[in-house]
Amino acid sequence: MGEQPIFSTRAHVFQIDPNTKKNWVPTSKHAVTVSYFYDSTRNVYRIISLDGSKAIINSTITPNMTFTKTSQKFGQWADSRANTVYGLGFSSEHHLSKFAEKFQEFKEAARLAKEKSQEKMELTSTPSQESAGGDIQSPLMPESINGTDDERVMPEVTQNSEPRAEPPQNALPFTHSSTISKHWEAELATLKGNNAKLTAALLESTANVKQWKQQLAAYQEEAERLHKRVTELECMSSQANTVHTHKTELNQTIQELESTLKKKEEEIERLKQEINSARELQAQRDSLTHKLQVDYISNTLISENELEIHHWQIPVKSNMLSMGREIENRNKDLEDQLSDLEQRLEKSQNEEEAFRNNLKTLLEILDGKIFELTELRDNLAKLIECS
Known part of the structure; x- marks a missing residue:
């Protein structure tokens, strides 16, 4: 591993x-x-x-x-x-x-x-x-522990064991020395096998360290990238707070504009009612004017004799003439009022149209901000899933 x-x-x-x-x-x-x-x-x-x-x-x-x-x-x-x-x-x-x-x-x-x-x-x-307990002074013990040049040293030790000044009772038989030699050869083979295993493990460990370093470098690059991404998202989050504040202000402005629009619509309805009343008065005026014209024509056909005979009707005619002048004056006032109402209605309609255009522009801006907030939320959700 x-x-x-x-x-x-x-x-x-x-x-x-x-x-x-x-x-x-x-x-x-x-x-x-x-x-x-x-x-x-x-x-x-x-x-x-x-x-x-x-x-x-x-x-x-x-x-x-x-x-x-x-x-x-x-x-x-x-x-x-x-x-x-x-x-x-x-x-x-x-x-x-x-x-x-x-x-x-x-x-x-x-x-x-x-x-x-x-x-x-x-x-x-x-x-x-x-x-090795039977030969306390055997020189094979240190060499086998150190594990160096065993095959070459052991025969020399066996050959040189005879010239040593050893007591006869402690001298080893030839068969016992051969057994010890085989034992140390087996130990040497074991040590060589362990050495080969350790060398292979060292090579594998070195390769794993290189691979780990490469993975660590990749992880560090990924960590730096994520750190930069988090910084960017934090900046976007601060911008989102600004956008939220702006959105709140826009909502308040829209509410105020809607309230103003409602008042304008109420005023337009009132002006329409006044125009309808003025038109009714205009119809009454036209009817009275027509009636006065008919009466005036009929009265002018009366002869002077009839005027002398019917001199008592003169006050009535003068009253009718004065009434006609009064109606004409009232008619003129109504025309002036009607003209003023029409101008006010046209002005109100223009203001309403301009207000609707402004409201439409604000709604478009609000839609853009909402889209930006939605995109920011999606980015934050993706970041949370990645982490």
Whole structure:
């Protein structure tokens, strides 16, 4: 499987100043990803963080390490192999506590792995010690443990074992030496097989590290892109607040215009009623004028004698003439009123038409703003789904 990330978080990375050993030196300009990695082949836990293509943290967790919380959002640990002290600044106390819990968990796992490794080494070395128990001074023991040039050294040791000044009672028989030689040859073959396996595992781990670096670079690019997208959407969100305020103002303006339009329509209805009344008066005036003309013509046909005979009718005629003048004056006033009402009606109709055009323009603007808000909402929904 190789080395795989098992926990990740974001933090600002620091290292202790190598000169003063007191001040912190930031190794990243902004918060970067800090991850725990587990190598199943070597059973090792590491803390790794990259800033671009540069590794700013590469610390192997050992049982003697300790992660210390120095504040609510800052923690540190010392790495003797790297000869430095790492510090991490988190955005919240929760992230710091989570990182510290994982550190303690993986530290305990590293301790257990080390104990199991030691037990395996002890079990592996036990048969070798028992087989070599008959020859305490045998020179094969150090060479087999180190695992270097066993095949070439062992025959020389067997041949040179006779000249040694060994007591006769401790000298090994030839058959026993042959058995020991075969045993160490088997041990050598086992060590070579383990060495080949470790070499293959190392090559696989190196390939996995390269692949992981490529994936990490791709993830960082994706994170930067998403960060820029979030910034853009935040700007769009601020614009959306402005658009919402503008929309509220437009709604208020539309309500005011609708109220004004309603008043104008009521005034137009009243003017129409007044025009109808004026037209009725105009009809009455025409009827009276026609009647007066007929009476006047009939009266002019009366002769002077009839006027003398009917001199008592003169006051009646004069009254009719004065009534005709009064009607004419009233007719003129009604014509003036009718003309004024027609002008007012035309003016009101023009104002209503202009108002309707303005209202139509405002509605078009409002539709555009609503479309922009809908598009912004869709973008925010997509961002939430992606994250």
